Amino acid sequence: MVPLHDVILVTMNYRLNAFGFIYFGANEPRIPPNIGLQDQLFALKWVHENIQMFGGDPNSVTIFGESAGSMSISAHLLSPLSKGLFKRAILQSGTVYIDHDLDTLITDSWKLYNTRLLLITVKSEPFAYAQTKTCSKSEDVLECMQNLTTKEILDGLDNRVVAFTFTVGDTLLPYEPSKILAKGLYDNSVDLLLGVENNEASMFMNAIDPIAFDYFSPKPISFREATNFLERIFDSKSIDYFRELYFGTETNNSDYLRAQLERAYSDLLFVCPTYIFGHQYASNLGTKGGKVYAYFHTQRPKAYLSFFNEWMGTFHSSDIPYVFGLPLIKSGYSQKDISLSREMMKIWTHFAENGEPPMAGETKWKPFQEKMSAMVLNIDDWGKTETERVEFCRKEWDYLYPHVSKKRNQSSSF
Numbered sequence: 001m002v003p004l005h006d007v008i009l010v011t012m013n014y015r016l017n018a019f020g021f022i023y024f025g026a027n028e029p030r031i032p033p034n035i036g037l038q039d040q041l042f043a044l045k046w047v048h049e050n051i052q053m054f055g056g057d058p059n060s061v062t063i064f065g066e067s068a069g070s071m072s073i074s075a076h077l078l079s080p081l082s083k084g085l086f087k088r089a090i091l092q093s094g095t096v097y098i099d100h101d102l103d104t105l106i107t108d109s110w111k112l113y114n115t116r117l118l119l120i121t122v123k124s125e126p127f128a129y130a131q132t133k134t135c136s137k138s139e140d141v142l143e144c145m146q147n148l149t150t151k152e153i154l155d156g157l158d159n160r161v162v163a164f165t166f167t168v169g170d171t172l173l174p175y176e177p178s179k180i181l182a183k184g185l186y187d188n189s190v191d192l193l194l195g196v197e198n199n200e201a202s203m204f205m206n207a208i209d210p211i212a213f214d215y216f217s218p219k220p221i222s223f224r225e226a227t228n229f230l231e232r233i234f235d236s237k238s239i240d241y242f243r244e245l246y247f248g249t250e251t252n253n254s255d256y257l258r259a260q261l262e263r264a265y266s267d268l269l270f271v272c273p274t275y276i277f278g279h280q281y282a283s284n285l286g287t288k289g290g291k292v293y294a295y296f297h298t299q300r301p302k303a304y305l306s307f308f309n310e311w312m313g314t315f316h317s318s319d320i321p322y323v324f325g326l327p328l329i330k331s332g333y334s335q336k337d338i339s340l341s342r343e344m345m346k347i348w349t350h351f352a353e354n355g356e357p358p359m360a361g362e363t364k365w366k367p368f369q370e371k372m373s374a375m376v377l378n379i380d381d382w383g384k385t386e387t388e389r390v391e392f393c394r395k396e397w398d399y400l401y402p403h404v405s406k407k408r409n410q411s412s413s414f
Contacts, residue, residue, distance in 0.1 A: 001325055004342075005349040008056045010047055014039035014072075018145070018153055023167045030142060033167035037079075040072055041172065044085040062352035064090030066320055070194075071098060071166075074277060078180045079172050083187045088290075088352060091194035092319055096166060096177040097273035181277075184284035191355040193347075194278045195295030195374060199313030201265035208232050208265075213258070215308050220254035223247070229261050233268060238399075245396070258311055270316065272393035272400060275374070279394060282368040291367040293357055294374035295347075296386040297322075299340050303332035319377075323348060336379045344377060 002009050014020060020036025032038070048058045063086045065073050074095040076082035145153060168176050180186055205213035208229055212221045221229070227243055234242045246260045275294065282292040300314045301321055308315075320326075327333035327341040343360075350358045357365045360375055361383035372394060373385040393400075 001323070001345045001349065004325070004345060007349050007352065008051065008054055010051070012040060012043035014043070016068075019150075021165055021167070024141070026169075028142070033170045034075075034172050037072060037075055037166065037172055040076065041079075041081055041085075044076070044082060048085050059087065060353070061086040062088040062090065064092065064348065066092035066317060067094050070094035070274075071096060074177075075166055075173055077190060077192070077281070078177055078186045080174070080185075081172050086190065088191040088193070088355060090348060090351065091192070091274060091277070092323075093196050093200060093270050093274065093316060095194075095273050095277035097277050098269060177277075178280075181280040181284070186281075186284075188285045188289035191290040191351070192278065192281060192292045193295070193351050193357065194274055194292070195297060195319075195377070196266075196271045196274050197314045197316055197318050198296065198298040199262055199266060200270035200316045201268075202262045202312040203315040203317075204269070205262055205265060208261075213262075215312065218258065218309060218311060221257055222254075223250050223252050223257065226257040226261060230264065233261075233264055241399075255311065262311070262313075267393065267396075268400065271389060272397055275372075275390050275393045276397050278368050279372060285369060291356060292369065293351070293365050293367055294372075294390065295377050296374040296389065297377040298381065299336070299378040301327070301337050302334040303330070303337075319344070322377075340377065340379050343379075343382075347377075 001007065014036045016036060020039065021034065022031060023033045024031050044061075044063070047056075047061060051058050051061065063073050063076070070091040071094040073089050073091055074097075076086075077089055078096070166173060168174075174180075175185065202213075203215075206215065211219050212225065212229070226247065227239065230242055230246065231239055242264065246264045247257065251257070278292050278294055285292070297319045298314050299322075301318060303321070304312075304318070321330075321333075322337070322341040322344040325341050325345055327337040333341075347357045350356075356367075357375070359365075363375070363383035363385070365375055366373065366385075371387075372390045373387045374390055376382075376384045376386050378384075
């Protein structure tokens with residue numbers, strides 16, 4: 001990206017997992033909320049104050065990230081503390097809406113951390129004293145953590161459960177994201193480019209069933225099994241609705257059922273949270289605010305074709321090699337991959353400089369304010385737009401999230 005375009009690229013690190021996002025409530029001032037986001041905020045301030053020394057413009061900063069990085073950026077878009085620190089943002093597969101019920105998740109994550117930290121302290125022989133403690137109070141858990149090594153804490157946390165959870169109610173994220181967006185309580189001058197992969201969730205589906213969703217050779221699944229899998233995503237009260245929505249008439253076409261299950265999980269985790277965030281963000285921008293543009297990435301890197309089964313498609317993080325130009329310097333990629341990588345680097349940098357993407361062939365990108373559609377990022381479909389998936393999310397969003405199964409948070413693995 002940097003050698004081909006006139007940009008300065010800055011990367012940052014921030015604390016993760018229990019070290020960045022553990023929180024025990026307002027009564028425990030020793031553990032402030034959103035430490036990981038505060039790390040990012042500090043880095044943004046540093047860039048704003050110092051980028052001119054590297055030839056950059058502090059008034060023309062674009063932040064971009066993928067997955068957890070994208071979620072973080074969406075939080076900064078809504079944060080009063082981040083206002084004025086960047087001019088544009090690019091969200092790649094993720095927003096704060098991935099955590100569909102922040103209040104519930106905050107409480108659940110607190111309990112989960114308490115339980116897990118108790119287990120690892122009990123398992124750690126040097127800290128036998130912890131076996132006599134309940135670790136049910138935040139100060140007890142903090143003492144347990146302070147007497148454990150980093151490795152012991154990481155080994156004790158269950159990596160199959162989503163632990164990356166923001167906290168609502170502090171100075172950085174004072175209100176629920178939905179309220180901030182609905183009331184327009186954010187900097188509406190920031191331009192936004194956001195998008196997703198066609199098959200976002202395929203790499204996470206083995207958390208539901210490692211055999212039926214094996215990366216290399218998945219076993220066939222029946223309609224009954226598919227319905228049971230669907231109940232792992234949505235609650236049983238609404239299963240008839242979602243079975244009809246995603247499967248239609250009963251069928252035992254295993255490939256079709258697997259693909260539709262993947263789509264349901266992708267809609268829930270990434271596709272709809274991303275597009276709906278863009279839609280709601282755009283709704284308060286008006287004529288003088290920033291612009292919102294969307295993409296839909298569908299080209300699978302050739303380097304993945306010989307490794308992962310075809311059913312996995314263009315999965316989560318498939319855009320990263322293209323954005324950073326890997327097809328231009330690494331073997332295993334096709335000429336089409338090289339072409340798409342050049343185009344995507346041009347899109348990212350042109351947007352950073354001008355606030356809008358360049359033409360895709362003969363097609364001009366239309367902002368979300370004018371039309372809810374996404375530009376397809378695939379050399380074979382260059383200049384085409386995706387409307388069905390975006391409209392699906394707009395239509396189904398209000399019913400989709402209230403019926404998420406609680407089992408989902410117990411089996412996620414990203």
